[in-house]
Amino acid sequence: MDSRVPDLMRTAEALAREAGDLIRRGPERVDVAGTKSSATDVVTAMDLAVETLIRDRLRELRPDDGVLGEEDGLQAGPSGLTWVVDPIDGTVNFLYGLPVYGVSIAVVQGRPDPGSWTQLAGCVHNVPDATTWTAGSGAGAWQDGRRLPAMADRGLDGALLGTGFGYRADRRRTQGRVVSALLPRVRDIRRIGAASVDLCLLAAGALDGHFERGLNPWDMAAGALLVTEVGGVVTGLRGNPAGEAMTVAGPPTLVAELCEALEELGADADTEP
Ligand code: IPD
Numbered sequence: 001m002d003s004r005v006p007d008l009m010r011t012a013e014a015l016a017r018e019a020g021d022l023i024r025r026g027p028e029r030v031d032v033a034g035t036k037s038s039a040t041d042v043v044t045a046m047d048l049a050v051e052t053l054i055r056d057r058l059r060e061l062r063p064d065d066g067v068l069g070e071e072d073g074l075q076a077g078p079s080g081l082t083w084v085v086d087p088i089d090g091t092v093n094f095l096y097g098l099p100v101y102g103v104s105i106a107v108v109q110g111r112p113d114p115g116s117w118t119q120l121a122g123c124v125h126n127v128p129d130a131t132t133w134t135a136g137s138g139a140g141a142w143q144d145g146r147r148l149p150a151m152a153d154r155g156l157d158g159a160l161l162g163t164g165f166g167y168r169a170d171r172r173r174t175q176g177r178v179v180s181a182l183l184p185r186v187r188d189i190r191r192i193g194a195a196s197v198d199l200c201l202l203a204a205g206a207l208d209g210h211f212e213r214g215l216n217p218w219d220m221a222a223g224a225l226l227v228t229e230v231g232g233v234v235t236g237l238r239g240n241p242a243g244e245a246m247t248v249a250g251p252p253t254l255v256a257e258l259c260e261a262l263e264e265l266g267a268d269a270d271t272e273p
Contacts, residue, residue: 001138008121009136012083012105012222015057016125016132019050019087019103023094023127030095041167042091047071050087050103058083068112070218081120082112086218089124090194099128104196106221113217114224114234115241122222124196133200133226141203141229148204150231151250156257159208159250160187162198166214171270175213178267185261195247199223202249203230209250211258213268220247237263 023046032042051071058067066077069085076082083105088094090101106122121136135141141148161182165175179189190207192198196219198210203226224234224242227249234242234249237259242248246268248255262268 001136002120005121005136005139008081008107009123009134009139011061012107012121012123013125013132013134015054016103016105016123017130018057019054019105020125020127020130022046022050022053023088023103032095036167038167038169040092040169042095043071044088044091044095046094047088047091051085054083054085054087054103054105065107066112068217070216074112081107081109082117083107084112084218084221086196086216088127089196089219090192093193094127098193100126100192100194100197101128102126102194102197102200104218104222106225108221112221114220114243114247117217117221119221119225119228122225124200124222124226126194126197126200133203133223135203135222135225135229137225137229139229141226143200143204148226148230151203151205151227153251153253154208155253156209156261157185158187159254161189161258162192162202162207162210162212163189164191164193164195164198164212164215166212168214171213174267174269178262178265181265182261195219196223199234199249200226203227203232209248209254209258211246211248211262211267213246214244215242215247216244224249235259237268 064079066082086104108117
């Protein structure tokens with residue numbers, strides 16, 4: 001294990017918990033502060049406040065590291081490490097009071113994108129119930145201080161999958177078609193609303209797999225490390241790395257079968273066949 005990992009895990013967890021405290025102290029009624037890629041892609045004042053808090057803390061604690069945050073983009077640092085931050089993953093759930101939304105914080109070495117990075121540590125803190133998942137490269141994955149066991153290998157048939165629907169309206173028809181084609185083969189498909197939490201639930205055995213088109217680095221940086229630390233695979237289609245085009249996560253057999261099914265369905269095509 002890289003000797004920096006334990007300290008980076010502690011920092012990620014401390015920041016995620018402090019951010020969670022800020023959100024829990026916040027107003028009951030949440031207003032939309034703006035929209036981003038589409039009308040459904042919203043940002044609240046709390047998203048902005050939480051990212052500012054995390055950036056301020058990292059400036060004090062780790063001044064040489066870079067930060068890539070969902071709301072404020074990339075600020076590079078000389079150390080080669082970058083903190084990848086989603087201040088509130090599941091903003092729409094947060095807006096509606098649907099109790100699954102988390103703070104996701106990871107630290108990676110190298111370019112902060114899933115095709116290039118080496119993930120060192122990460123934490124996802126589900127704000128409403130304070131469940132906290134932490135992982136470190138070579139140090140395992142943990143839920144509320146309990147080490148998560150290795151994931152059992154299994155196939156796609158009868159699996160419980162998680163997915164998400166990206167905000168781009170032009171992709172939603174394809175996403176609907178893919179879900180309806182997969183449904184007869186699996187136990188069910190959940191759309192929980194916070195990809196980082198889906199990945200942690202997968203690592204904890206509460207889902208068998210997850211697939212999603214349109215994920216950004218901050219949605220997956222921490223959760224994907226939890227999945228790989230329990231023996232899972234996180235990848236894209238046709239041997240590409242996980243990323244915006246497609247992210248498929250789960251045990252090796254399920255991932256291979258799900259990739260094959262998604263490739264056959266043209267799940268990463270932007271135009272309907
Ligand atoms: C979103 C959530 C959602 C996923 C979207 C993400 P945000 O993140 O993770 O589950 O389906 O693709 O963008 O915008 O709430 O931070």
